[in-house]
Amino acid sequence: MKYNSTTDKGIVVSASQAIAQGISTDGGLFVPMEIPQYSFSDIEAFTRLDYRGRAKKILADYLDDFTAEEIAECVDKAYTKEKFGGENPAPISYEKFGDIDMNILELWHGPTSAFKDMALQILPHLLTKSLKKTTDKEAVILVATSGDTGKAALEGFKDVDGTKIMVFYPVDGVSPMQKRQMTTQEGGNVAVCAIKGNFDDAQTGVKRIFTDSKLVKTLNDNGYLFSSANSINWGRLLPQIVYYFSAYADMVNAGKIKVGDKINVAVPTGNFGNILASYYAFRMGLPVNKFICASNSNNVLTDFIETGTYDKNRSFYATISPSMDILVSSNLERFLYHITDGDDALVKEWMTALKTTGAYTIDEQSKAKIESIFTGGFCSDEKTQEIIGEFFNKYGYLCDTHTAVAVSVYKDYAEKTGDKTPTIIDSTASPYKFSKAVLEAVASGEELPGDEFEMVDLLSKKTSTEVPAPLAALKSKQTRFDTVCAKEEMADFVLSTLGVK
Numbered sequence: 372m373k374y375n376s377t378t379d380k381g382i383v384v385s386a387s388q389a390i391a392q393g394i395s396t397d398g399g400l401f402v403p404m405e406i407p408q409y410s411f412s413d414i415e416a417f418t419r420l421d422y423r424g425r426a427k428k429i430l431a432d433y434l435d436d437f438t439a440e441e442i443a444e445c446v447d448k449a450y451t452k453e454k455f456g457g458e459n460p461a462p463i464s465y466e467k468f469g470d471i472d473m474n475i476l477e478l479w480h481g482p483t484s485a486f487k488d489m490a491l492q493i494l495p496h497l498l499t500k501s502l503k504k505t506t507d508k509e510a511v512i513l514v515a516t517s518g519d520t521g522k523a524a525l526e527g528f529k530d531v532d533g534t535k536i537m538v539f540y541p542v543d544g545v546s547p548m549q550k551r552q553m554t555t556q557e558g559g560n561v562a563v564c565a566i567k568g569n570f571d572d573a574q575t576g577v578k579r580i581f582t583d584s585k586l587v588k589t590l591n592d593n594g595y596l597f598s599s600a601n602s603i604n605w606g607r608l609l610p611q612i613v614y615y616f617s618a619y620a621d622m623v624n625a626g627k628i629k630v631g632d633k634i635n636v637a638v639p640t641g642n643f644g645n646i647l648a649s650y651y652a653f654r655m656g657l658p659v660n661k662f663i664c665a666s667n668s669n670n671v672l673t674d675f676i677e678t679g680t681y682d683k684n685r686s687f688y689a690t691i692s693p694s695m696d697i698l699v700s701s702n703l704e705r706f707l708y709h710i711t712d713g714d715d716a717l718v719k720e721w722m723t724a725l726k727t728t729g730a731y732t733i734d735e736q737s738k739a740k741i742e743s744i745f746t747g748g749f750c751s752d753e754k755t756q757e758i759i760g761e762f763f764n765k766y767g768y769l770c771d772t773h774t775a776v777a778v779s780v781y782k783d784y785a786e787k788t789g790d791k792t793p794t795i796i797d798s799t800a801s802p803y804k805f806s807k808a809v810l811e812a813v814a815s816g817e818e819l820p821g822d823e824f825e826m827v828d829l830l831s832k833k834t835s836t837e838v839p840a841p842l843a844a845l846k847s848k849q850t851r852f853d854t855v856c857a858k859e860e861m862a863d864f865v866l867s868t869l870g871v872k
């Protein structure tokens with residue numbers, strides 16, 4: 372199994388190279404050159420395996436330069452009962468919203484209470500094994516974050532041999548809970564630094580470090596190389612395919628569907644990684660009827676699906692579902708590659724237009740193909756809170772602000788179309804990561820405390836739900852990282868953390 376670049380099929384690499392490199396030398400993203408095909412009897416076999424067993428089969432089919440032992444080691448280290456609070460790291464909660472069935476796939480039972488754990492708990496193991504196959508250096512992972520990714524990467528790479536990780540976040544640009552999660556991070560190979568600036572400054576700073584040839588050489592001379600854990604790495608996308616097959620098998624086992632029945636998936640979308648993983652599952656043989664792509668007020672994808680034009684020249688809104696506040700969904704590039712049956716020249720043309728003008732329009736044929744399986748919708752902050760309030764106060768299920776966007780868009784879709792296909796709705800974060808907005812929604816009109824942990828306690832009392840243990844534990848943890856630096860000082864922070872001159 373080889374991988375090629377979305378914008379140049381001539382660039383071909385192995386699975387471990389794709390993961391070690393992260394992005395292709397021409398700026399394209401790595402995509403598998405063939406997609407493994409599963410029959411209904413292969414899918415049936417998943418019903419007799421646990422999550423880890425399902426993951427081993429799927430990963431093995433994509434990572435053919437890994438041995439079965441290596442894959443087993445990665446999977447067994449990542450998806451433990453301790454880290455995910457139960458045998459199944461991605462359980463389904465079968466709920467009802469009025470007379471609409473909501474099969475909520477809870478992807479946030481990992482150590483940082485967000486769905487990014489599903490990929491970032493295993494990526495460090497895939498990456499270190501990939502690096503071992505391609506280099507003898509120690510990896511220095513740099514991450515710029517607006518919240519969830521930084522913490523999930525820190526937890527994933529914590530004390531993983533052969534890696535060091537440094538995370539930069541905008542000093543005033545993350546939620547109080549997210550800040551606390553990062554500044555109290557444990558582990559001997561981690562460092563966290565706040566930047567005087569916004570998320571873009573942090574991201575630009577990291578990119579500058581990656582491309583500073585003098586700095587890169589200094590690191591190399593000291594036995595290090597820079598690497599990245601961001602969401603365009605194939606090693607982050609691949610583990611996400613697993614939970615779609617796993618959810619399907621769980622629904623069969625629960626008697627909700629029979630093998631071969633079609634399902635819909637509804638996904639709260641930002642960078643298009645999560646929903647793309649479901650599309651890979653479909654291309655592998657998972658019976659999917661519709662992909663429901665849910666956005667918040669930053670509804671660039673809703674417009675794209677409806678019109679065929681992607682246009683990022685628009686207002687940016689800071690919403691109560693911040694992990695979906697994105698105007699350029701990087702993983703869409705992979706989707707376009709597969710929708711056009713691998714037309715690298717066309718993808719390159721569109722991506723070049725995006726870079727130069729901020730917009731592109733796809734051809735009628737590709738648009739029709741997308742329309743036949745995808746539908747998009749979006750939801751305002753006001754509506755998001757209304758849904759959270761109604762879902763909990765009337766029907767007893769508490770969800771976070773991102774999940775509520777998907778619930779709302781799916782509800783609209785089901786009411787409008789009358790489509791009764793059983794639908795998986797991805798739940799991407801614990802409500803306790805966004806306590807303020809969730810509390811306002813379930814206890815509207817009441818006065819709220821100002822302190823984050825008082826809000827967490829109040830939410831728990833009001834809803835009789837449990838605070839995830841890792842979030843509850845933050846209250847009594849010591850702050851380890853209080854460095855705040857100017858954006859020009861990021862390289863110095865890297866060097867001094869490594870003890871390199």
Ligand SMILES: *Cc1c(COP(=O)(O)O)cnc(C)c1O
Nearest residue numbers: 640641642643644645694799800
């Ligand atoms: C990252 C994130 C998303 C968006 O996922 P994509 O794969 O980027 O589309 C949605 N919800 C939460 C809570 C997230 O952290």
